Amino acid sequence: MKVGLVGLPGSGKSTVFEALTGLAADPAAQAKSRAQVGSVKVPDHRVDALAALYEPKKTTYAEVVFSDLAGARASAERRSLDSSTIQAMRDLDALCQVLRCFDDATAPAPADPLAELADFALELTIADLALVERRLERLKKEKGDAQEVSALEQMREHLESELPLRCLELRSCDWARFAGFQFLTRKPRLLVLNVDESAAAAPPPPEIAEAAAQAGLGLVCMSAKVEAEIAQLSLDDQLEFLESLGLAEPAKSRFIVEAYRLLDLISFLTAGPDECRAWTIKRGTPALKAAGKIHSDIERGFIRAEVVRWDDLTTLGSEAKCREAGKLKVEGKEYVVADGDVVHFRFNV
Ligand SMILES: Nc1nc2c(ncn2[C@@H]2O[C@H](COP(=O)(O)OP(=O)(O)O)[C@@H](O)[C@H]2O)c(=O)[nH]1
Ligand SMILES: [Mg+2]
Structure with a gap:
């Protein structure tokens, strides 16, 4: 899944990029107006629970790829987007629009997120x-x-x-x-309201929440500057810092939940002593196509899918125990894979 950070210059795209990926803006990429790309592991407590059970050699989370479209320049008279930015936006699965909602002494005008939203839509x-x-x-x-x-x-x-x-x-x-x-x-569009540090834990202003709902767009509120600082800390320090701000989790987690909801994505899981892993699919994907996500050979040689719920598996402790308890389902190609299914594909090689 490719998500691009878009919006007017100075709205905080590069800062949001840093908050999400932990990667600092690359001046070389920016100078050449080239997009900078970084991926984020999708935090998933189900993968953690499966890894605790299997103690696998490898644990793999789903990933979302973000790009910071550095080329978005405004012309002085009209805040228009250049053609290379528009072309770059066409290749994305979803647009994440950053709106400036903090006051910045160096900005040409005070923050006006509603106007930014309307200008960009135009x-x-x-x-x-x-x-x-x-x-x-x-x-x-x-x-x-x-x-x-x-x-x-x-x-x-x-x-x-x-x-x-x-x-x-x-x-x-x-x-x-x-x-x-x-x-x-x-394209699905998610709004990121980039608020002042002092409003990091506050709910979004009602007029903006209303405008987002009316336009059918998702909305996440964050203070990108604070979140970018958090992203640089160790996990323990992160929790302490978040708590001092009155936040329960980093904006990254909320952001990813919203992006999945917006794009109608879910995760299924695979588990074993070699690897515990989350895979991202569109809601409604049949087992055969989900198999192809792992490997085209598995799709081609598909025999059946053995499915358990992740919480049944972690509670009962093994696939065998799930089978005994009647919690293991044997499904065919057409089975619609559900969020949190742990799937074991049987296939001919
Ligand atoms: N006070 C404050 N400043 C911010 C915040 N986010 C970004 N900035 C500042 O706003 C300026 C523009 O941010 P940048 O991420 O480069 O914007 P871009 O042009 O959209 O990539 C920089 O000086 C940032 O430090 C924020 O949440 N609060
Ligand atoms: Mg930038």
């Missing part, structure tokens, strides 16, 4: 509209498919009313047909 809309118009022109010249033309005209009208494509139902074709366009206003 930028995404304009970028998608340009794409739709270019395609329409091409199709008209080439006398292209009438259904596609009609769908694109519907999109144009919708975007011209400043509405995101996320909330458009097409009349003449399926959205799948337009997957290659990577429309920005259809």
Whole structure:
């Protein structure tokens, strides 16, 4: 899963990146306006419990890859995004928009997260509209498919009313047909409200929570500066620092929970003396496809999936005990894998 940090310059993207990945901003990447990439292990108490049971050689958490899109520069008169940033955003699974909600003496204006949100939404809309118009022109010249033309005209009208494509139902074709366009206003978007240190533990301001809910966007509140400092500490010191701020966990954990919810992702697990591991899949994935996530050979030679719930396994202590207790299910290709399933795939090699 690739998540990109986007937003206006000075909103705190690089600081959020540091808070999430523990990696400091790389000035060389920034100077070349290149995206900096870092991954975050997804904290998972189920993996920890399985590792305590099996004492495996290796413990592997799921990972989310973040990129800090350093190229997002504003022009002086209009806070517009450059074309390389827009292109980089199209390749992402989700956009995480950082909004400045702290006062910064060096910033050109006081914090106005609602205006930032509206400006940025408009930028995404304009970028998608340009794409739709270019395609329409091409199709008209080439006398292209009438259904596609009609769908694109519907999109144009919708975007011209400043509405995101996320909330458009097409009349003449399926959205799948337009997957290659990577429309920005259809991407899941998570808002990160970057607040002042003094508000690190406060709930988000109600007007922003309301705007996020109305736009159908996820919202996480954090003070990136504080969280970036926390990320540099040892685990013990982290807990102490968090407690002194009135926080129960680092923003990273809340952030990842929100990102999973937004993208409708879940984790299934594999466990044994060699490795205990979490795997990320989309909710609703059948066992056969989940097997392919581990290895294409397992998908190809799939025989069956033996499934136990992680808490049954850690309570009862072994797969054999789960089988005796009737807690082990034998499932076929079509079985829809659930969050927290521990799966043992049987397959032909
Ligand atoms: N007071 C305060 N300053 C912050 C916070 N987050 C970022 N900054 C500062 O704001 C400036 C811009 O942050 P940066 O992460 O470089 O923004 P970017 O342009 O979006 O990557 C830097 O001087 C940061 O130190 C925060 O939560 N509180
Ligand atoms: Mg930056």
